[in-house]
């Protein structure tokens with residue numbers, strides 16, 4: 001197979017680094033170009049990056065020149081993965097789509113546009129039809145496809161099987177979110193060591209709105225009510241989320257655990273290269289999932305659910321779900337979206 005040539009925008013950041021790790025040796029995609037801000041352009045990746053990731057190193061791109069995040073500067077690539085800050089992404093991603101590139105974005109700027117899908121591939125692969133509509137409406141050959149905010153990606157993967165099997169009336173969520181979620185250098189150490197910060201700017205609104213768009217249809221958001229309370233905690237990677245679900249039908253905790261463990265989506269059915277099997281790992285121990293022990297399940301692409309138990313106050317179930325925020329919640333999800341659209345012949 002001829003590989004698709006890809007570029008990464010925001011390559012020197014936390015999510016950019018995960019793209020570089022996940023694209024190494026990818027069977028369908030060949031990383032050809034890296035772009036970042038003026039601070040980095042014109043230098044090699046090794047000269048400019050402040051690499052903070054464990055695991056795979058960046059040796060394969062060490063000598064690649066970092067280019068400006070402009071369509072003309074990226075040269076001969078077919079699609080781009082974007083890990084740009086939202087305030088930059090809004091215009092830059094549109095410039096790329098207008099110039100004919102398909103953009104797989106991690107930024108929030110376009111997620112709520114009515115003709116832009118927020119794809120979490122096991123959850124709403126059917127929303128991919130919006131790509132054609134977007135091209136028609138905006139009269140551009142490229143496209144913008146977003147993946148959810150990290151917390152939303154992890155949450156919605158665990159909620160989808162419950163919504164389908166039992167229905168949902170209300171959902172409450174309390175998060176414990178890792179430091180890498182704030183990018184680099186992120187939260188100052190004097191603010192977060194020995195502490196929990198009970199506020200993450202715009203996070204609760206994003207989780208609430210995006211989840212309903214993903215779990216409903218682009219025209220009609222899902223109808224259950226959702227309330228999130230988001231906290232920054234001093235873990236490095238892996239968002240832990242406590243979920244409280246009021247179901248429509250009676251839901252026994254053991255039944256819910258079984259539905260979650262058996263769940264598969266289109267990426268698994270199509271056998272996509274980055275699809276985790278299973279996408280949801282259910283643990284029986286009463287003290288799991290834990291960020292340090294569980295965030296790398298299936299290369300960080302699976303979410304891990306535990307402590308599924310009855311919620312007496314709501315009449316439903318409560319559980320914990322953990323996911324790797326820069327992998328399942330960002331770069332890994334974007335790459336799986338690109339695989340999905342390629343397998344469906346949309347790109």
Ligand SMILES: NC(=O)c1ccc[n+]([C@@H]2O[C@H](COP(=O)([O-])OP(=O)(O)OC[C@H]3O[C@@H](n4cnc5c(N)ncnc54)[C@H](OP(=O)(O)O)[C@@H]3O)[C@@H](O)[C@H]2O)c1
Nearest residue numbers: 010012013014015036037040083084106107150181183184
């Ligand atoms: N971290 C997560 O867990 C996570 C999860 C889901 C989604 N996201 C989203 O993903 C995006 C990237 O997040 P991150 O955590 O990787 O942030 P980050 O570590 O701060 O990295 C930002 C990247 O964008 C580049 N950049 C900044 N300003 C630019 C400009 N004006 N033009 C071109 N490039 C520019 C930076 O390049 P320089 O190094 O040259 O400054 C760097 O490569 C954000 O939109 C974020 O909200 C993050």
